[in-house]
Amino acid sequence: MLLEEMKKAGLTQVEKDKIRVDAWEFKKAVMRCHDREGTCREIQLGAYQTDFKTNGFQRFDLVYLGKGTADEYKDIDVKGKLVLIEINQREEWWINYPVYQAHLKGAAALIAVQSRGYAQIDDTALNAQDIAGPSCAPAFSMSRADFLMIRQLMEEKNENGNRVPELSVEFDADTEVIKDQYTYNIVGKIPGTDSDSMILLSAHYDSYFEGFQDDNAAVAMIIGIARALLRGGYKPRHTIVVCALAAEEWGISDTKYDWSTGAYRQVFEARPEWQGHVIADLNFELPAHAHSTRDAVRCTYEYADFVRSFVDAVQMPEGIYPEGMTTLYPIETWSDDFTMAISGIPSMVNDFSGGPFMENYYHSQYDNQDVYEEEVYRFHHEFYLKLLLAIDSLALPPMDFGRVLDQSIKTLDTDLCMQTGADSTLLLKKTEEAKKAAAILAEQVRHFNSLPEEKRDWKKADAITEKLLGVFRKSQDYLVRLDWDDNVIFPQQAVQNNLYALKKAMGYLEKGEIAPALEAFYSIDNNCYAFQFEREVFYHFTEYILKQSPDRLMWGKGRIIHHENLYDLVESLKEKKPGDSLEAEKQSLKEAWERQKRYYADDIEYLIRAVEKLRNLICEVSDMFEKGTE
Structure with a gap:
């Protein structure tokens, strides 16, 4: 069409x-249940990009487990059951974490309801997102209106006062990833x-x-x-x-x-x-x-x-x-x-x-x-x-590399450079040189674009354009990184932010204050998930970034370089009681600090080389305006 x-x-x-x-075919997801009067209620569900086929209606126990974190499963057997949870994907975690957690616990599938975040226009709204997880861990979505009805039925049938609300349902689903x-x-x-x-x-x-x-x-x-x-x-x-x-x-x-x-x-x-x-x-x-x-x-x-x-x-x-x-x-x-x-x-x-x-x-x-x-x-x-x-109307792409160079320096913490031994002085010097070259090039581009039509040399323009775009590509390669929440950052910022948080955490532990120390961990890479989900969940969604083959990382390839794994430290501190020794945990934090210091120095050294290369490339394009395009 x-x-x-x-x-x-x-x-x-x-x-x-x-x-x-990879293709995804979702044909249906229908749930049936009966109310107290015996009336059959039929619910249409949405789905995520996972595998699950019932080949007609099958009976399942549906279990409500809050937010679907690891703690919710304590002393609960969900093998072969459907797990119903509430989720807020804008403010808490993505759907893949509770889905994979349910899968590891043996659940047949997980069904998510938006508690906040998305699909808030009406209780009947269904929401769909990318799953960002393995297809072997099935997931579906339910509207809040249907969820409230299900929860009411669970309460009505929970006459024995069971700790976990449960309901017998029939489910017919067909979703497949190919x-x-x-x-x-x-x-x-x-x-x-x-x-x-x-x-x-x-x-x-x-x-x-x-x-x-x-x-x-x-x-x-x-x-x-x-x-x-x-x-x-x-x-x-x-x-x-x-x-x-x-x-x-x-x-x-x-x-x-x-x-x-x-x-x-x-x-x-x-x-x-x-x-x-x-x-x-x-x-x-x-x-x-x-x-x-x-x-x-x-x-x-x-x-x-x-x-x-x-x-x-x-x-x-x-x-x-x-x-x-x-x-x-x-x-x-x-x-x-x-x-x-x-x-x-x-x-x-x-x-x-x-x-x-x-x-x-x-x-x-x-x-x-x-x-x-x-x-x-x-x-x-x-x-x-x-x-x-x-x-x-322009002969050349109207690009100016000065702004990205300037912003890379604005995000640099020179005090932290001094603390870690990173050479900020040389980086600032090299960046200033690159900015001056970028300013000259930007003016050359503006002048070329201001020429009247009859004076434009399009062959020369095409040659310069190709070189300009080559510099832009290198700028993206050298200066564009991602954090663990997919925000665009400069190469030094991830470790820089980790060092800020580690310094806070060390200060709190020195005073014996565990809770605020743990809170500081939340902003260190992806360690916030160590608080809510099992080790295998945390490791899977860490390693599929750090260790997966490049062809499956797509546009994220090479954008996350370092990782500080604090899972064991989080587990240890969560078990501590007032008066317990914190010496081992303090030592672990100091070791993390030293690692991140080395990473930071490496990142600054990398930036020095990158900025120098960019300057040389920028100067090569500038020379084309004077010497021709051969």
Whole structure:
């Protein structure tokens, strides 16, 4: 259908790019139970990307276990049973942790109900998310309305006062993950007249439920923008590429980085030649809804100055965004634009990750046409079309590497460098040199872009563009890391934050204060999960990042470098009583501190080398303006 729509819009070279994914087929999940009067209640459930087939209705005991943490299972046998829990995925933990915990305890499957976080618009809302866990641990979702009914039935039938609420139910489910299958990204073009480079418009066409905002409206927008350009007779200088991406919501089993699979396969496997030739990706997510009183474009650091100057000149329509519009950076991991950026394609997206939509409608059946806001859709359609035209009017991508270099230093703690022996003086010196080179290059790019049409050398522009994009790719490789919550950080920040927390914890233990010391552990890598789940759960979701094969880490590959495992220390401190000796635990903390100090010094040394390499690359591009492109 999308292939035909692109052809109808007038796009040329419309093709299906074949990509490899893990497939998920969910056919049904139906639960039956009987109330006190004997009336049969039938419940429709949602599912996650896991394996579970009953081949018709089967009888199960359904057990309610609170939040599904390890402590909830104490002295409880759940083998072969369905475990019902409540979850808040925005403020506590992702679905994979309690699901795998239930699996290890022998449960037949886990059923999750949103207590807060997502799908809050109505008690009848179902929620779906990527599972980020193994398919052998089955999981389903239930609406809060059905959950409240089930809990009432459990209480009514719990005449013996059992500690754990339980109910006999019938369950019929069919969900399956099939490894190593294929799907397609749909690509169409408007050929450019002058340049060999491209501008990309992207959105994903897979969705949960109807997915009106996420992301059908966005797919309509990218085709609509292309149609408007063609109907207006516009001849772009750069080739405009329209790409409807598959497998954004989920596409690979048992990895933390199981979303944005379609985009990753597209730019690293199906079309690796886009790297070095696409000067900008305008990605779209949920574009027909006002997520806040202020609109925003989120972009990479290198495009921030250009986007900000464009945004600041926009005349905002009355009514939809009373606080106007702003520019945010850097790119986040919520959507395909992050994958585009790390491949070397500068990207941007209409900001969507904040606001009540995410808590209320996101990934539920209530993301439908009722949440369509026509004025917002029209504004975004017109705004991003104009932004596309502004980028197309330029001979070179309007990138400035000074901001990312400056921000890398702003996040550096020089006092901590002194404490750890890290050479901040040399790093600051090298970064200042790189910033000066970046400023010269940015001015050269601006001057080249300001030349009148008749004086533009497009062959030279294409050669410089390829080199500029090469520097951008190296900047992503050198400076972009992730923390354990998928936040984008600089290479030194993860260890830096660990050292802050370790220092707090050591101070508390010296005073014999265990509770605040444990609280400090929460912000050290992923150790917050050591408090709630068994060792095997913690280790599985640690090692599938640190030890899994690179081809399954996708866009997260190499973005987390270090890990401080405090599981045993957490267990030990939780067992301590007032007056117990803490000497062994203090020693363990000191050893962790020393390890992190070494990591920090290594990270700073790495940054010194990285910044020097970036400076050299920047200078090489600068030389092209003076010496030609050979």
